[in-house]
């Protein structure tokens with residue numbers, strides 16, 4: 412998704428709360444900033460928890476409230492590792508104790524049911540109403556349940572899990588893999604772009620293959636893809652050939668990859684080319700911004716939230732910043748790393764705005780490691796900046812693990828993937 | 842809401858500065874504090890925003906809890922030299938070269954300044 416600055420956008424930027432409050436255009440710089448700066452954050456995932464922690468870490472005079480219904484947050488990163496048995500659910504569980512006790516974030520275990528952008532209030536499910544001076548919304552994704560005939564939330568909870576939000580869904584898919592007979596077929600059905608974690612379905616195929624090769628070697632995996640290419644494709648295909656020859660078949664849109672219907676009772680999916688039967692069927696439905704963002708009118712026709720790329724402030728509702736998977740962030744992928752990077756940019760920007768100062772231009776980073784096997788890691792990296800074309804990758808930087816990387820290199824990247832996980836969860840929740 | 846011509850012009854200037862034109866570089870150079878002590882209490886906002894992402898792999902303030910190297914407590918000079926060596930390829934890396942190439946030498950200096958001094962406040 413590319414973002415171009417049109418004249419109209421530029422004018423919007425000028426009259427938005429950002430330019431306005433930063434420059435004191437409307438009524439001057441806020442004087443006693445510490446007294447009236449109540450920041451509310453919706454969602455304690457990668458984006459929201461990073462923003463809440465860094466707001467308090469960088470300016471302990473701010474009042475920061477984080478609304479998150481889950482007492483335990485299971486990370487999607489490394490949830491594919493759970494499917495292989497390389498990690499347990501406890502290994503990917505995060506809590507809010509440190510944010511509360513060490514960083515002084517006011518954590519409320521509830522969910523936001525509505526936002527009143529004009530009044531500056533958030534109403535919680537419990538009925539409680541919170542006032543905010545600035546609101547950060549990082550609700551992740553919501554699934555488009557009606558996009559695929561035969562699929563629904565209840566089908567996902569019983570027969571065909573998506574496992575694209577970690578937790579009970581991960582456990583269900585794992586159980587199904589454990590119960591499958593040797594010689595079974597696993598179907599993995601990713602959505603079209605854009606979606607959360609572009610390499611996610613292919614890392615999943617890799618780690619499921621690793622499990623099957625060791626425990627059920629006569630089985631196979633078919634990826635039914637509505638796309639004609641996918642993230643880190645060359646690296647994945649090379650890894651699959653080396654580690655799991657003949658086990659993973661990827662069908663593109665041109666070779667019957669697009670599915671139009673599922674039948675949960677028969678355990679089949681229908682493609683343009685016919686009906687495919689699976690013993691385990693993983694459907695990853697098309698996505699949009701988390702429900703609260705849609706309900707609050709923060710999304711555009713694409714289903715995602717347009718934001719000012721300097722501060723991630725909504726271009727629709729001033730005073731509300733949207734980060735993470737839910738926002739449209741130019742060239743950045745929808746990843747936990749990107750969400751966290753955006754959370755820090757938003758924290759630093761809001762602090763500047765509260766002080767009546769101009770925010771620094773953003774600098775954003777992403778690195779997505781994928782494990783193809785336990786000692787075989789690959790990555791894609793990106794450094795991003797803001798230009799008149801929106802958030803773009805800096806030419807000459809970033810990119811993929813080289814195609815000719817040797818075994819030592821791939822092994823080091825697998826080790827770094829583990830190191831990355833330990834540090835990012837510590838940096839966000841620890 | 843009324844926007845005067847004057848504020849429009851100021852906004853245009855600020856916006857172009859944010860977009861990373863020459864004006865920004867000049868402003869950043871002027872603003873860059875000379876003494877580390879000032880940096881600790883009131884970090885250069887540009888250096889800070891450039892530096893914060895590094896923590897996702899290297900730990901908060903560069904204090905790693907895992908296998909990825911820690912750089913907490915290192916000097917600005919050490920960090921600047923290391924980043925420049927990653928950028929040129931003089932120092933071998935699997936991932937760092939791809940990151941380091943995303944920053945100008947001036948930005949590398951600002952990142953090094955941030956992490957090279959941020960730990961001093963915890964002393």
Ligand SMILES: Cc1cc2nc3c(=O)[nH]c(=O)nc-3n(C[C@H](O)[C@H](O)[C@H](O)COP(=O)(O)OP(=O)(O)OC[C@H]3O[C@@H](n4cnc5c(N)ncnc54)[C@H](O)[C@@H]3O)c2cc1C
Nearest residue numbers: 454456457458487488522523551608735736746747748750
């Ligand atoms: C299988 C898989 C593997 C992945 N691997 C990686 C990886 O290796 N590296 C990587 O960088 N990324 C990875 N990702 C992507 C990453 O998980 C997401 O990009 C990231 O979680 C996005 O962060 P977020 O803050 O937008 O949303 P989330 O992290 O999903 O957080 C959203 C939070 O908001 C809460 N919430 C929602 N609505 C409300 C409401 N109304 N009120 C209060 N709270 C609410 C939810 O409970 C949730 O806790 C992976 C994803 C998947 C599915």
